[in-house]
Amino acid sequence: MILPAKNSPKERDSALLAAIGAGDRRALEELYLSYHRRLARFLSRFTPRYENIEEIINDTFMVVWQNAKEFRNASQVSTWIIGIAYRTALKSFRRQKNHAVASLEDYPEQTVDPTSQTEVSDWLKHGLNRLPIEQRLTLELAYHMGHSLEEIATITDCPVGTVKARMFHAREKLRQYLPTLSGGPSDLPARIG
């Protein structure tokens, strides 16, 4: 399915989804290719294994294929797809019972100077990996994907207040854990409980 170039991304996504609802596999392919990079980049922040990333993306698009007919434009297509990916990822991460353990193994106890500017990125990874998964996803949706508060509420299927609360707790824990972000080399990082 080739759509006219004048269509905006939103219109294009809507047209593709309508075609998918009618059973058009080429439209699904187009939509898949246009979302794969964004989703893969987002998911690669949670798991280094591409097979996990692919499984989540493909599971997401299986749901898109099966439910395209039911889409009623209550939200943007992109928000709807990322919402499906969010729920799929959440299930996948919860299923991997060793997720937290793997995260700790990936980022063992640091021996570097936590006040060094060059280590901020490493400390950030370390801190992010210790956040509860819902808080981490909320923060990544805002800071990595650039979603608005309302979009995140739609994606996560939560009230706006819940999104704010998750973000608040994530910020607090990261701030506690990452003193270098505040520019002050005052304290050593504390454990996130």
Added chain:
Amino acid sequence: MTSNRRTEIEHHEVSALIPWYVNETIGERDRQRVDAHINICVPCRDDLAVQRRLYETIEAQPALDYMPVASLKRLHARLDALQAEATSGPSPAGQPINNPTPWRGWMAASIAAMAVAVALLAADRWVQFESRQSRPNYWTVTNSVPRPPGEVIRAVFSPTITLVELQTILDEAQLRIVSGPTEAGVYSLASNATLPASASLALLRQHSTVRFAEGTSPEPDSGSSR
């Protein structure tokens, strides 16, 4: 409600909006509210600086890109399996399938894929076996390859032999080249006259430039060589 209480509520509400002020997705009205508050609230101003740094650090972290083509092929395979299942089962295509044991379909697909892989492997082994049987990956000058017409002798000459010397030796033995040289330098020679092959062979073997010579006809001395 006291002024302090209102200020406290405003502080908490604005503080919660800071991440979306940072990623610039906040609405205009809320943006103005944050702008006004951070002018008077030092903790929120500090937090804004922290969140900006966090946002920039996350944005700056390198991201891996993956090629989607192979993943897309696997998605197509799943959709094919789903559609095949739908055509043979009660669930129509494109509808959600509430399969209580979805792993069964995948197990069947996995077994089918393994069967195909085993079959392909077996076929590959058979082709290799047949190939080895029919055409070895080595050969010798005594291999029973099809003979050129009229061939009675095979000979190998010194690599330094000149064309004139070769022609002289062949004339003397009343032989002519019918094929060769092969990769190993073997010439197939046919008789020019009624001279027996054994006599031609004996003449050839007199020359030091003849490294090897044997008859190809079943004569008593045909297996001997220089």
